[in-house]
Amino acid sequence: MKYTRFEKARIIGARALQISLGAPVLLEIPEGMIDPITISQLEFDKGTIPITVKRDI
Amino acid sequence: MAQKDFIKALERKEVPSDTIDIVKEKYTNQTDLVKASVEDLMGVGLEKEAAEDLLARLGKKDKVPRAPKAKTASRRKAEKKQPEPAAPVVYEIPDKSKEYSTFEEQLFEKCASLKLKLPRRVVLNIARRLEGNDISEENLVKILKVANQKYTDHLMDPNESAGILAAQSIGEPGTQMTMRTFHYAGVAEINVTLGLPRLIEIVDARRIPSTPMMTLYVNKELSGDIDTVKSIASNIETTTVLDLADIETDLHNMRLFIVPDQRKCHQKGLLDQDGNPVRGQAGPIDMIREKVSRLRGIVIIDEVARETLPPKVELAGEIGVGYLCLEPKEPSFKSLQKALDLVKAAKVKGVEGISRALLKKKDDQWVIFTEGSNLREVLKIDGLDHTRAYTNSIQEINEVLGVEAARNSIIEEASHTLDEQGLSVDIRHIMLVADLMTNDGDVKAIGRHGISGRKSSVLARAAFEITAAHLLTAAMTGEEDHLDGVAENIIVGQPVTLGTGAINLVYAPVRKGASE
Numbered sequence: 001m002k003y004t005r006f007e008k009a010r011i012i013g014a015r016a017l018q019i020s021l022g023a024p025v026l027l028e029i030p031e032g033m034i035d036p037i038t039i040s041q042l043e044f045d046k047g048t049i050p051i052t053v054k055r056d057i
Numbered sequence: 058m059a060q061k062d063f064i065k066a067l068e069r070k071e072v073p074s075d076t077i078d079i080v081k082e083k084y085t086n087q088t089d090l091v092k093a094s095v096e097d098l099m100g101v102g103l104e105k106e107a108a109e110d111l112l113a114r115l116g117k118k119d120k121v122p123r124a125p126k127a128k129t130a131s132r133r134k135a136e137k138k139q140p141e142p143a144a145p146v147v148y149e150i151p152d153k154s155k156e157y158s159t160f161e162e163q164l165f166e167k168c169a170s171l172k173l174k175l176p177r178r179v180v181l182n183i184a185r186r187l188e189g190n191d192i193s194e195e196n197l198v199k200i201l202k203v204a205n206q207k208y209t210d211h212l213m214d215p216n217e218s219a220g221i222l223a224a225q226s227i228g229e230p231g232t233q234m235t236m237r238t239f240h241y242a243g244v245a246e247i248n249v250t251l252g253l254p255r256l257i258e259i260v261d262a263r264r265i266p267s268t269p270m271m272t273l274y275v276n277k278e279l280s281g282d283i284d285t286v287k288s289i290a291s292n293i294e295t296t297t298v299l300d301l302a303d304i305e306t307d308l309h310n311m312r313l314f315i316v317p318d319q320r321k322c323h324q325k326g327l328l329d330q331d332g333n334p335v336r337g338q339a340g341p342i343d344m345i346r347e348k349v350s351r352l353r354g355i356v357i358i359d360e361v362a363r364e365t366l367p368p369k370v371e372l373a374g375e376i377g378v379g380y381l382c383l384e385p386k387e388p389s390f391k392s393l394q395k396a397l398d399l400v401k402a403a404k405v406k407g408v409e410g411i412s413r414a415l416l417k418k419k420d421d422q423w424v425i426f427t428e429g430s431n432l433r434e435v436l437k438i439d440g441l442d443h444t445r446a447y448t449n450s451i452q453e454i455n456e457v458l459g460v461e462a463a464r465n466s467i468i469e470e471a472s473h474t475l476d477e478q479g480l481s482v483d484i485r486h487i488m489l490v491a492d493l494m495t496n497d498g499d500v501k502a503i504g505r506h507g508i509s510g511r512k513s514s515v516l517a518r519a520a521f522e523i524t525a526a527h528l529l530t531a532a533m534t535g536e537e538d539h540l541d542g543v544a545e546n547i548i549v550g551q552p553v554t555l556g557t558g559a560i561n562l563v564y565a566p567v568r569k570g571a572s573e
Contacts, residue, residue: 004214004215004216005214006214006215006216006217006556006557006559006560007560009557010557010560010562011562013557014562048567050564050565050566050567051562051563051564051565052562052563052565053560053561053562053563054561054562054563055215056561
């Protein structure tokens with residue numbers, strides 16, 4: 001499924017919040033990458049975020 | 058409602074009324090009733106016979122036990138009486154669209170094979186531009202691909218705030234519009250409201266524009282001939298008695314004299330150069346006579362003593378030929394004045410509401426511009442190209458041609474108004490506004506009396522105008538608000554249902570062993 005830019009932002013945002021609160025990261029991340037948003041973006045690109053959207057249409 | 062329909066259905070099946078009265082206490086629809094057995098019905102209070110008869114009428118034949126022979130005969134009669142179940146009415150949607158040409162067909166197939174999702178309109182536009190040119194297969198694919206890319210680039214994401222974008226995109230250039238009202242629409246002498254006042258007029262869906270105007274084209278084969286076009290135009294333009302004749306008042310004898318003026322009649326196309334009536338038409342005096350004779354409170358007099366005539370009338374010739382003499386039914390100054398006003402304004406010919414018709418040449422074709430608008434009547438006039446008749450009155454287009462045409466006309470008028478001021482607003486913003494105004498079948502204004510005033514949410518309405526009154530009535534009538542819109546959610550302090558706020562996340566764990 002191709003996400004719209006709003007969906008992408010919402011998913012990354014939600015995941016970043018989880019990570020910032022201490023959720024285990026689902027990827028091997030490079031040394032020194034500590035920003036939850038960057039990590040979340042990386043996860044999104046790899047497709048490992050266990051979140052999707054419910055579309056009403 | 059449902060109960061009523063049910064009873065009606067039973068009546069149609071000729072079920073006796075006393076049976077209906079009993080049955081309706083227990084059953085509310087036909088399906089339940091058909092399912093019931095004779096015993097069930099007897100339990101409700103029906104006689105056995107009546108129950109059997111009822112079920113038979115409802116078409117439940119197999120379960121009805123055979124009654125004695127004598128009775129079957131009568132029942133068969135009854136059954137025969139009941140009309141055959143009518144064949145289901147099939148409504149066919151008339152397809153008035155043109156058939157695709159082979160080239161268009163080819164383009165559609167190409168799109169399908171390339172898996173491009175282009176709307177019909179775009180494909181047809183491409184086809185129209187390319188038709189007749191020799192284009193290689195390869196280039197055709199390229200063109201379609203580029204078109205598709207451009208199209209998808211312009212697509213908006215779901216949940217994008219398109220309405221706000223449209224409002225801003227029209228609103229900002231709107232601030233630059235001049236308040237200067239009048240412009241000339243190609244023809245000198247015809248004033249057309251343009252600029253901000255016109256835009257407001259369109260968006261407010263006024264019934265009558267402040268300067269109604271029509272643009273009429275003459276049939277192709279006639280359009281080069283100025284005389285024909287002139288005569289058509291003169292048939293459209295309203296001509297009153299005063300436009301054709303001088304009116305003299307004789308206060309002493311309480312009479313009115315209508316003296317047709319040759320020059321005026323010639324100008325209005327009723328007389329030719331030599332003062333003879335145009336062929337196929339009655340002379341001006343007869344036309345005036347016919348119209349005036351229908352006016353109330355006025356009598357035409359056929360004999361007048363020559364000595365009593367005012368000098369100007371005396372020169373005009375014979376009565377009934379050179380002039381007409383009128384008298385009010387009541388001899389009083391008041392009714393004379395009234396008669397004078399009536400006669401002055403009496404319409405001799407032309408279309409109601411159109412005060413002037415002017416000609417202008419547009420690439421070797423004569424085009425008629427009118428001041429005033431009456432599309433319905435103009436469409437009845439022969440010689441005009443009805444497919445190209447245009448009026449700037451959106452309401453009139455809606456009444457005569459329908460909402461789709463009205464929608465197009467809103468788009469056309471609004472974008473023309475903005476264009477004329479040198480403002481470029483993307484047509485899609487205007488289309489959104491036009492769609493909103495017309496989406497429920499008639500043209501609605503934007504604003505208090507239109508869209509904003511009819512929103513289903515109380516809070517949204519209260520946010521727009523007269524807050525207290527909306528909240529008060531809502532409180533009194535116990536209105537509900539489902540917080541579906543944007544304004545409501547802002548008031549409540551929630552994320553709005555737009556963009557990121559409109560998305561619902563779901564936890565979707567990756568199952569073990571699921572392929573990537």
